[in-house]
Amino acid sequence: MRKILFASSEVHPLVKTGGLADVSASLPLALHEQGQDVRIVMPAYRACLAALEGTAVVASINLEGFLLPVEVLESRLPNSDVVLWLVNSPYHFDREGGPYGQPESGDWPDNAARFALFSRAIAVLAMNEAGLSWQPDVLHCNDWQTGLAPALIAAQEQRPATLFTIHNLAYQGLFSRDEFDALDLPDLFWHMEGLEFYEQLSFMKGGLVFADKISTVSPSYAEEICNEEYGYGLEGLLSYRADEGRLSGILNGIDHDEWNPKRDPYITSPYSAKKLDKKADNKAALQRYFSLPQEPDVLLLGFISRLVSQKGIDLTISAVRQLLDAGAAVQLVCLGSGDPDYERDLQVLRARFPDKVGVTIGYDEALSHQIEAGVDAFVMPSRFEPCGLNQLYSLRYGTLPIVRTTGGLADSVEDADELGGGTGFQFELATPEALLVALNRALALYQQPVLWRQMQVTAMKRDFSWQNSAAAYLALYDDLSL
Numbered sequence: 001m002r003k004i005l006f007a008s009s010e011v012h013p014l015v016k017t018g019g020l021a022d023v024s025a026s027l028p029l030a031l032h033e034q035g036q037d038v039r040i041v042m043p044a045y046r047a048c049l050a051a052l053e054g055t056a057v058v059a060s061i062n063l064e065g066f067l068l069p070v071e072v073l074e075s076r077l078p079n080s081d082v083v084l085w086l087v088n089s090p091y092h093f094d095r096e097g098g099p100y101g102q103p104e105s106g107d108w109p110d111n112a113a114r115f116a117l118f119s120r121a122i123a124v125l126a127m128n129e130a131g132l133s134w135q136p137d138v139l140h141c142n143d144w145q146t147g148l149a150p151a152l153i154a155a156q157e158q159r160p161a162t163l164f165t166i167h168n169l170a171y172q173g174l175f176s177r178d179e180f181d182a183l184d185l186p187d188l189f190w191h192m193e194g195l196e197f198y199e200q201l202s203f204m205k206g207g208l209v210f211a212d213k214i215s216t217v218s219p220s221y222a223e224e225i226c227n228e229e230y231g232y233g234l235e236g237l238l239s240y241r242a243d244e245g246r247l248s249g250i251l252n253g254i255d256h257d258e259w260n261p262k263r264d265p266y267i268t269s270p271y272s273a274k275k276l277d278k279k280a281d282n283k284a285a286l287q288r289y290f291s292l293p294q295e296p297d298v299l300l301l302g303f304i305s306r307l308v309s310q311k312g313i314d315l316t317i318s319a320v321r322q323l324l325d326a327g328a329a330v331q332l333v334c335l336g337s338g339d340p341d342y343e344r345d346l347q348v349l350r351a352r353f354p355d356k357v358g359v360t361i362g363y364d365e366a367l368s369h370q371i372e373a374g375v376d377a378f379v380m381p382s383r384f385e386p387c388g389l390n391q392l393y394s395l396r397y398g399t400l401p402i403v404r405t406t407g408g409l410a411d412s413v414e415d416a417d418e419l420g421g422g423t424g425f426q427f428e429l430a431t432p433e434a435l436l437v438a439l440n441r442a443l444a445l446y447q448q449p450v451l452w453r454q455m456q457v458t459a460m461k462r463d464f465s466w467q468n469s470a471a472a473y474l475a476l477y478d479d480l481s482l
């Protein structure tokens, strides 16, 4: 049994902006189920404290660079026995709004301090210096918000082995030199081979430079980030670490209990690969919800997403507009929030085709399950996608994904052939035209119900549970110090 401290800035169902939260709950849970002593550490945001039934103060710690002591609260990950530690600094985390800022006004201006404090607390826990009598063998950090922790303990003796997982290289935690100075970090970190990145402080580099090993969330993304196109200037460092054998990719798994069409409390009519006909009830319910004509035979497309350029929303809007202008028998339902320009563009599309397009701007957990269950095909034309979870949820729900061949999308969806082989539809170029070709292929195959159903059944049988991926993490934990 290994002792694993798993550090993340968001954990479902307590606080979530994207897939990181899903993984930060379902991976520790899978490790726990495989007999590991895993504990999660996250910030004590106001929303978490409100959602948790009971927390106990188990430690009070002083952190370098911060005046007030910080409490460590203990609780359990909801619906599990997994120990959850919350770093409680009300000044930094007890506020209304999201974990990184407010949708209208951007990032919190003190994010450098907030996540430096979080990283410092992680380091204290990792070194068993909080008086909790628990010395982890492995510190597993996730994304930039935890990036300083591996750096802070790198030179210490008797430290745990460290793994840093990149969920998205696009968000690096870059701050000014002044902010670096204000954080009281060791001067020697201000170096190209440390945390400095073109005269800025990079939290992400803390993980990339100082962790024993780096992983990312799909094998393809692990290769892509070593190239200029996807590396954001970090491709040299990442290639170097890859050459050392210190960068790998493990495809995310999904929580098979939470995402299970046979027992999904959010959906109208549960179904399985053997009782696929019932999926139609969910389609009708979704069409009703979005006030679209309840036509069983139109191809109902859907997407659920943060509305950011990464996700190729503009490609979807343009390609679907062309399809609808040409009179194709398709409908589209969308759920998302983010960039106001994309929100407006979606509303414009809806206004132009009110009986073909449904749009919900916002965040809605229940509706996200209903869309996965109700649509025929899921559109995910991401410009880059480290892993992507919605295509995995789609496969499990017999909803065929239409994806760009990048990152985890390329690693999880098999392109259709004319004989009903494959589990979805792939295309390469990030252009509306290329997506349109894939949409037309899907539309053509949808006219052949036997082949479509064959693909649905194949998709539903693919196993993206955590079983294999959690085992891959365990093997990686064992290799960290090699």
Ligand code: ADP
Pocket (backbone or CB within 6 Å): 017, 018, 019, 020, 022, 304, 305, 306, 335, 336, 337, 362, 363, 364, 365, 368, 387, 388, 389, 390, 391
């Ligand atoms: P990313 O982490 O880049 O946003 P992923 O595909 O890994 O992309 O994960 C996104 C997660 O967030 C999925 O669980 C998805 O269902 C959820 N999600 C995204 N937007 C919304 C929304 N508007 N409402 C509900 N869930 C959402």
Ligand code: GLC
Pocket (backbone or CB within 6 Å): 018, 019, 020, 023, 167, 168, 217, 252, 385, 386, 387, 388, 389, 408
């Ligand atoms: C990131 C990525 C997404 C991935 C998720 C969980 O948010 O954008 O592709 O699935 O992290 O690893």
